[in-house]
Amino acid sequence: MSTVETPISHAEAALQLLANLRSMQSSIGGFVIPPTPLDRQARPRNHRMLPDRFFESLAVALDSSTPFASMVKLTPAEIRDMLRHGEAYLPVADELERFARGIRHMVAMRRATVGRVASSAYRIAQGLNLLVDVSLPVPEVESMKRAIVERRRRGATTPAPEPGPAPANGSP
Numbered sequence: 664m665s666t667v668e669t670p671i672s673h674a675e676a677a678l679q680l681l682a683n684l685r686s687m688q689s690s691i692g693g694f695v696i697p698p699t700p701l702d703r704q705a706r707p708r709n710h711r712m713l714p715d716r717f718f719e720s721l722a723v724a725l726d727s728s729t730p731f732a733s734m735v736k737l738t739p740a741e742i743r744d745m746l747r748h749g750e751a752y753l754p755v756a757d758e759l760e761r762f763a764r765g766i767r768h769m770v771a772m773r774r775a776t777v778g779r780v781a782s783s784a785y786r787i788a789q790g791l792n793l794l795v796d797v798s799l800p801v802p803e804v805e806s807m808k809r810a811i812v813e814r815r816r817r818g819a820t821t822p823a824p825e826p827g828p829a830p831a832n833g834s835p
């Protein structure tokens with residue numbers, strides 16, 4: 664049997680990574696994790712879909728017209744800062760999403776690799792339990808079987824429709 668050596672436990676490494684992520688969150692001014700599900704006030708409206716050119720034109724209009732600028736509760740500097748903010752942080756969000764997909768993929772691949780061998784071990788244990796002359800059967804086989812059956816039951820949310828009788832003339 665081989666052992667996997669890790670300098671620190673997986674749980675400790677994951678906690679350290681979470682602490683680093685939370686530290687990063689605190690370094691981003693205005694960072695908020697939205698509630699789940701979003702209430703009506705927290706949902707961004709279609710205003711977030713306005714193109715950058717719209718905001719750039721508005722900033723120029725506010726710069727060039729003092730009467731117009733006095734009627735609006737927004738400054739060209741605020742608009743330009745919002746645009747720079749998005750340009751800076753959206754690539755970070757994209758990279759973090761790729762990172763999250765990578766972690767999920769890594770976990771799934773490791774689970775699949777171990778699962779492939781575990782499935783073979785399960786079949787071997789089932790075979791050992793069938794032999795009469797083996798003095799040490801594997802009693803955990805039944806609990807493994809129950810776990811597989813329970814997982815399948817939970818995975819099937821709706822029963823599959825039973826096929827009807829086949830038509831006699833071959834037409835649907």
